[in-house]
Amino acid sequence: xxxxxxxxxxxxxxxxxxxxxxxxxxxxxxxxxxxxxxxxxxxxxxxxxxxxxxxxxxxxxxxxxxxxxxxxxxxxxxxxxxxxxxxxxxxxxxxxxxxxxxxxxxxxxxxxxxxxxxxxxxxxxxxxxxxxxxxxxxxxxxxxxxxxxxxxxxxxxxxxxxxxxxxxxxxxxxxxxxxxxxxxxxxxxxxxxxxxxxxxxxxxxxxxxxxxxxxxxxxxxxxxxxxxxxxxxxxxxxxxxxxxxxxx
Amino acid sequence: xxxxxxxxxxxxxxxxxxxxxxxxxxxxxxxxxxxxxxxxxxxxxxxxxxxxxxxxxxxxxxxxxxxxxxxxxxxxxxxxxxxxxxxxxxxxxxxxxxxxxxxxxxxxxxxxxxxxxxxxxxxxxxxxxxxxxxxxxxxxxxxxxxxxxxxxxxxxxxxxxxxxxxxxxxxxxxxxxxxxxxxxxxxxxxxxxxxxxxxxxxxxxxxxxxxxxxxxxxxxxxxxxxxx
Numbered sequence: 361x362x363x364x365x366x367x368x369x370x371x372x373x374x375x376x377x378x379x380x381x382x383x384x385x386x387x388x389x390x391x392x393x394x395x396x397x398x399x400x401x402x403x404x405x406x407x408x409x410x411x412x413x414x415x416x417x418x419x420x421x422x423x424x425x426x427x428x429x430x431x432x433x434x435x436x437x438x439x440x441x442x443x444x445x446x447x448x449x450x451x452x453x454x455x456x457x458x459x460x461x462x463x464x465x466x467x468x469x470x471x472x473x474x475x476x477x478x479x480x481x482x483x484x485x486x487x488x489x490x491x492x493x494x495x496x497x498x499x500x501x502x503x504x505x506x507x508x509x510x511x512x513x514x515x516x517x518x519x520x521x522x523x524x525x526x527x528x529x530x531x532x533x534x535x536x537x538x539x540x541x542x543x544x545x546x547x548x549x550x551x552x553x554x555x556x557x558x559x560x561x562x563x564x565x566x567x568x569x570x571x572x573x574x575x576x577x578x579x580x581x582x583x584x585x586x587x588x589x590x591x592x593x594x595x596x597x598x599x600x601x602x603x604x605x606x607x608x
Numbered sequence: 609x610x611x612x613x614x615x616x617x618x619x620x621x622x623x624x625x626x627x628x629x630x631x632x633x634x635x636x637x638x639x640x641x642x643x644x645x646x647x648x649x650x651x652x653x654x655x656x657x658x659x660x661x662x663x664x665x666x667x668x669x670x671x672x673x674x675x676x677x678x679x680x681x682x683x684x685x686x687x688x689x690x691x692x693x694x695x696x697x698x699x700x701x702x703x704x705x706x707x708x709x710x711x712x713x714x715x716x717x718x719x720x721x722x723x724x725x726x727x728x729x730x731x732x733x734x735x736x737x738x739x740x741x742x743x744x745x746x747x748x749x750x751x752x753x754x755x756x757x758x759x760x761x762x763x764x765x766x767x768x769x770x771x772x773x774x775x776x777x778x779x780x781x782x783x784x785x786x787x788x789x790x791x792x793x794x795x796x797x798x799x800x801x802x803x804x805x806x807x808x809x810x811x812x813x814x815x816x817x818x819x820x821x822x823x824x825x826x827x828x829x830x831x832x833x834x835x836x
Binding site: 366368377379429431432433437458460463464465466529531532533534536564565567568571572573574575576577578579580583584591592594595596597598599601602605 | 612615616617618619620621686689690692693694695696697698699700701702703705706707708711712714791794795798799800801802803804
């Protein structure tokens with residue numbers, strides 16, 4: 361396959377940045393998208409040019425490190441996959457592919473296609489945890505019976521890898537699918553109910569302070585989420601928040 | 609409780625509450641308007657009751673006006689805030705791949721509805737308020753000096769829908785109302801946290817409501833234009 365890549369290049373956080381065209385040839389349809397970028401980078405290094413900086417780690421679709429807004433969609437045109445699991449067979453010979461960083465005020469660009477998703481970490485620090493005794497008196501989690509349906513729904517929420525595709529996709533740059541998943545993950549389990557009120561209030565407060573937009577229920581985040589996190593978790597967060605606000 | 613309405617979720621909740629109120633209002637407005645098709649007398653009687661009963665005039669009408677203004681102002685405030693959350697736009701964005709046109713353009717459908725509402729107020733509400741509270745005629749009669757002249761409401765309605773340009777304008781306004789409701793109906797339920805086993809059915813009913821009510825309004829406008 362011969363392709364034209366239009367890639368966002370930005371030297372650092374203060375640089376204005378611009379789209380740059382890179383023709384690339386002999387791309388195998390069996391390559392992953394990131395392997396294709398590796399090939400491009402090798403050719404750039406050989407030519408003495410600065411390689412394109414992009415985030416990646418496990419390349420198995422589970423770490424949430426890779427990002428990229430490809431042809432107008434977070435993680436590209438395939439469904440239920442991260443960029444590292446996206447394959448070049450999803451594209452056609454002669455295509456022009458736009459590759460941009462995840463865009464949001466709360467996700468500032470560090471370099472090229474790498475953005476700072478530290479806002480998600482700060483939201484997690486604000487309440488995305490449970491406090492349990494781990495100093496010798498640990499209680500076996502399985503000792504507490506949990507309704508199967510609740511356990512399954514909590515697990516589904518816990519599959520969120522925090523990649524930020526929801527924010528990148530949302531026309532409002534809202535982080536509510538991420539925060540909804542993190543709130544739901546604990547709200548459904550007895551271990552999480554102790555801190556439920558503080559958790560949702562603190563996480564939503566932090567989310568708002570980070571500068572994410574307001575959810576307008578377009579549902580784009582649910583469609584583009586590589587883990588298929590449901591909008592039900594946003595609704596649950598809304599209920600938890602309203603109840604917590606009345607209590608506290 | 610303090611600060612709930614300054615939070616993102618609180619603002620969504622407030623927006624949804626005003627939406628529920630307006631959707632109920634639109635339904636009752638449609639039912640009363642439809643009476644003009646099936647029984648002009650019943651339409652006149654109900655219109656006179658709605659226009660003179662103190663609970664509606666002095667309690668519900670101000671709440672309605674507040675609800676309309678709140679919904680529009682909050683909608684525009686949220687749009688400005690949301691736009692500021694992404695300062696650099698994408699060179700290529702494929703919104704149609706993951707969301708409906710209606711959901712992405714609520715500000716536009718809402719803006720056109722606002723323009724339509726201003727025209728609607730100039731056509732009906734302001735003359736009504738003028739007649740009742742400036743001129744001081746609370747009788748609702750075509751000729752206040754003749755008690756047997758009958759109520760004026762049906763006559764006024766028919767008269768307003770004589771020009772085809774106004775009918776076309778109203779039809780366009782109802783198309784934008786349909787587009788707004790197609791996303792807004794179930795979005796309001798999601799915002800208050802109602803997403804459960806009934807959501808699928810609710811979405812179906814929402815689509816029914818969003819199409820049938822505006823279509824009904826269009827039918828009423830066309831009916832009066834072509835039958836008189």
